[in-house]
Amino acid sequence: MTELSRRTLLAGVAAAGAATAFEPFAGFAPARASAPLAGAQTPSFYRYKVGAYECTSVADGARTFPMPDTFVKNVPKDQALAAAEAAYMPKGMVTVPFNPQVINTGSKLVLIDTGNGQVPNAPVGKLLPNLAAAGIDPKTVDIVILSHLHPDHANGIKLADGSLAFPNAEIMAPAKDWAFWMSEENAAKAPNDMMKNYFSNVRKVFTGLENKVTKYDWGKEVAPGITSVDTNGHTPGHTSFVVASGSSKVLVQSDVTNIPELFLRNPDWHVAFDIDPVKAVETRRKFYDMAAAEKAMIVGFHFAFPSIGYVEKAGTGYRLIPAAWNPTI
Amino acid sequence: MTELSRRTLLAGVAAAGAATAFEPFAGFAPARASAPLAGAQTPSFYRYKVGAYECTSVADGARTFPMPDTFVKNVPKDQALAAAEAAYMPKGMVTVPFNPQVINTGSKLVLIDTGNGQVPNAPVGKLLPNLAAAGIDPKTVDIVILSHLHPDHANGIKLADGSLAFPNAEIMAPAKDWAFWMSEENAAKAPNDMMKNYFSNVRKVFTGLENKVTKYDWGKEVAPGITSVDTNGHTPGHTSFVVASGSSKVLVQSDVTNIPELFLRNPDWHVAFDIDPVKAVETRRKFYDMAAAEKAMIVGFHFAFPSIGYVEKAGTGYRLIPAAWNPTI
Numbered sequence: 001m002t003e004l005s006r007r008t009l010l011a012g013v014a015a016a017g018a019a020t021a022f023e024p025f026a027g028f029a030p031a032r033a034s035a036p037l038a039g040a041q042t043p044s045f046y047r048y049k050v051g052a053y054e055c056t057s058v059a060d061g062a063r064t065f066p067m068p069d070t071f072v073k074n075v076p077k078d079q080a081l082a083a084a085e086a087a088y089m090p091k092g093m094v095t096v097p098f099n100p101q102v103i104n105t106g107s108k109l110v111l112i113d114t115g116n117g118q119v120p121n122a123p124v125g126k127l128l129p130n131l132a133a134a135g136i137d138p139k140t141v142d143i144v145i146l147s148h149l150h151p152d153h154a155n156g157i158k159l160a161d162g163s164l165a166f167p168n169a170e171i172m173a174p175a176k177d178w179a180f181w182m183s184e185e186n187a188a189k190a191p192n193d194m195m196k197n198y199f200s201n202v203r204k205v206f207t208g209l210e211n212k213v214t215k216y217d218w219g220k221e222v223a224p225g226i227t228s229v230d231t232n233g234h235t236p237g238h239t240s241f242v243v244a245s246g247s248s249k250v251l252v253q254s255d256v257t258n259i260p261e262l263f264l265r266n267p268d269w270h271v272a273f274d275i276d277p278v279k280a281v282e283t284r285r286k287f288y289d290m291a292a293a294e295k296a297m298i299v300g301f302h303f304a305f306p307s308i309g310y311v312e313k314a315g316t317g318y319r320l321i322p323a324a325w326n327p328t329i
Numbered sequence: 330m331t332e333l334s335r336r337t338l339l340a341g342v343a344a345a346g347a348a349t350a351f352e353p354f355a356g357f358a359p360a361r362a363s364a365p366l367a368g369a370q371t372p373s374f375y376r377y378k379v380g381a382y383e384c385t386s387v388a389d390g391a392r393t394f395p396m397p398d399t400f401v402k403n404v405p406k407d408q409a410l411a412a413a414e415a416a417y418m419p420k421g422m423v424t425v426p427f428n429p430q431v432i433n434t435g436s437k438l439v440l441i442d443t444g445n446g447q448v449p450n451a452p453v454g455k456l457l458p459n460l461a462a463a464g465i466d467p468k469t470v471d472i473v474i475l476s477h478l479h480p481d482h483a484n485g486i487k488l489a490d491g492s493l494a495f496p497n498a499e500i501m502a503p504a505k506d507w508a509f510w511m512s513e514e515n516a517a518k519a520p521n522d523m524m525k526n527y528f529s530n531v532r533k534v535f536t537g538l539e540n541k542v543t544k545y546d547w548g549k550e551v552a553p554g555i556t557s558v559d560t561n562g563h564t565p566g567h568t569s570f571v572v573a574s575g576s577s578k579v580l581v582q583s584d585v586t587n588i589p590e591l592f593l594r595n596p597d598w599h600v601a602f603d604i605d606p607v608k609a610v611e612t613r614r615k616f617y618d619m620a621a622a623e624k625a626m627i628v629g630f631h632f633a634f635p636s637i638g639y640v641e642k643a644g645t646g647y648r649l650i651p652a653a654w655n656p657t658i
Contacts, residue, residue, distance in 0.1 A: 004558060004559050004560055004612060004615055004616065006619050009558055009569075009571065009580065009616065009619050009620070034435065034436055034437065034438065034469075034471075035433060035438040035465065035466070035469040035470075037383040037433055037435065038376065038383065038385075038433075038463070038464055039383070039658070040376070040658070041375075041376050041655065041656060041657050041658045042371070042372070042374050042375055042376065042462075042463070043371070044654065044656040045371050046370075046371055047367065047369070047370050047371065054366040054367060054368070056367075059654075059656040061656050061657065062653075062654075062655065062656050062657075087650070087653075088624070088639055088650065088652065088653070089653075095653060097653070097654075097656070104364060104366055104367075106363065106366065107363055108363070109363065109364040123656070123657045126656060126657075133371075134367070134371070135367055136364065137364070140363075140364040141364075142363075218337075219337055227337070229333060229337050229338055230333050230337070231333055240338075242337075242338065251338065283333060286333055287333065287338065290335055290338050291338070295417070304651075304653040304654050305654040305656060306654070310417055321416070321417065322633075322651050323417065324391075324416075324417070324418075324424060324426070324633035325373065325388075325391075325426075325633050325634040325635070326370065326391065327370060327373040327388040327390050327391050327426070327452070327455060327634060328370050328390065328391075328452045328455075329368070329369070329370045
């Protein structure tokens with residue numbers, strides 16, 4: 001059986017006889033302590049440089065769940081499921097990762113987005129342990145910038161006990177998102193349960209912080225070398241960031257697309273979470289057309305960890321080319 | 330400047346004025362200890378399950394170097410460089426990563442390939458510190474399986490002082506590679522300096538171990554659930570592995586392709602290290618045609634860490650779809 005064949009390669013034929021093939025010899029093997037299974041993943045953080053800045057992608061985790069019927073609003077569910085399966089997601093399921101970014105400018109330690117907050121018994125809410133593994137003390141964070149006020153980006157500003165997770169940080173929120181979500185008029189006309197929950201969540205998280213939160217505008221340097229860019233559509237105040245140091249830069253896109261396997265490949269698809277889906281599509285195409293032309297490095301909150309890549313045009317949509325992992329910096 | 334434009338998105342315009350924009354306020358900021366730059370990457374190991382087996386991809390590092398003129402033997406260098414640049418490698422350069430795999434079957438701790446060994450002041454030779462970070466004691470490794478006897482796979486069996494890096498492990502080498510490299514007749518007719526160095530390296534590493542090394546054949550279960558598969562061409566004894574547990578499996582391809590950005594995209598290209606390049610191309614196409622049809626999970630020694638993915642047909646070649654990072658297992 002020395003031939004490379006479907007049988008040898010794919011069936012693991014010899015392996016199919018593993019138990020019988022090996023057990024007879026087990027008694028003759030030298031006695032060795034079998035190493036125990038570790039049973040835990042490596043802490044998921046990854047460092048990359050942007051000029052003189054040291055950036056750290058820090059996973060808050062990833063959720064894998066049965067795809068809701070309305071996950072993609074403007075295509076049949078079968079089509080959305082086929083795209084997920086083509087991306088090697090488990091059949092019938094969809095995986096959504098969450099990746100806040102830490103930018104150490106040398107003078108300021110900046111956190112962009114904060115993840116889902118502490119969620120018991122969940123595969124998300126891992127920002128704080130992963131920050132700890134990366135040696136980053138939450139007390140040393142100087143500025144927390146929120147890209148928008150959805151719960152998976154904003155809830156991590158507080159611990160489960162309601163206290164501030166980054167007690168010494170200035171908290172910055174997009175002025176347009178703040179105005180939208182804080183409006184009682186908007187809350188009263190929330191069109192569905194999802195939106196009602198979002199309005200209610202914003203109140204729960206930000207009540208008492210009204211005067212503490214700095215509201216920022218677009219086209220401003222919100223922290224050293226970090227410029228806010230209007231990418232509204234996903235939410236009225238949805239913001240991306242150019243992080244620039246020297247001649248280097250990275251685009252922290254936030255949610256210009258939700259998971260790229262569906263919505264970057266098919267930029268015209270409407271994810272359930274886009275508040276103005278038509279504007280979101282327009283923003284998406286404009287953003288990626290420019291990024292592809294410039295071969296810009298992009299960080300996506302919902303890209304698979306470490307969530308850094310490049311976007312290329314592919315057919316009527318785009319394709320994400322993940323950046324190669326650098327084992328040293 | 331609230332418009333999403335090339336200017337706001339790509340130039341980091343506001344950022345260009347960073348120093349002047351921020352310095353005037355520095356004196357008013359609350360006094361905070363700036364967090365120091367960490368200056369080090371996360372230890373690069375990653376866990377994944379194959380049935381009941383716990384596998385760990387452990388980076389030995391990655392080398393980035395000016396592309397040698399003969400890196401791809403059968404296409405003009407400009408064409409090879411264009412492929413590297415299209416994969417976002419630095420202009421004129423090529424990056425080659427190295428990723429040994431640890432398979433904990435529950436009864437045996439198996440290491441497939443060992444990396445470059447301890448190399449001073451190099452971005453490779455990191456297997457041992459990364460194993461340590463993963464909590465894997467080299468003394469607990471039961472079996473070391475070498476896919477072939479090239480230095481980047483085999484040299485890690487010894488420490489810099491010449492002692493065995495995995496002192497309690499059985500060392501297994503492909504019988505056909507052992508016979509090829511140990512032949513004095515073959516060594517005497519080595520056609521170039523690269524091959525002369527390889528023959529000399531094999532002697533340096535394996536002299537004194539002739540009776541300790543187990544020579545294995547193809548189509549055998551070389552360790553529990555791990556079947557050796559003939560994928561010769563790269564070297565005469567080059568071997569891949571099917572790792573199977575329950576109904577799950579992964580193909581540990583070893584060097585069926587060198588870096589996928591060049592040789593999976595262009596499977597007919599001859600990397601300088603393929604000893605029988607025509608056979609290597611035949612093996613490559615056969616292997617990936619089957620793997621693509623089966624949507625098999627593949628681990629590639631020279632894929633970017635964590636070196637796990639799926640292969641799809643794309644034009645006249647193939648494309649690697651990296652597996653999504655799972656922040657929990």
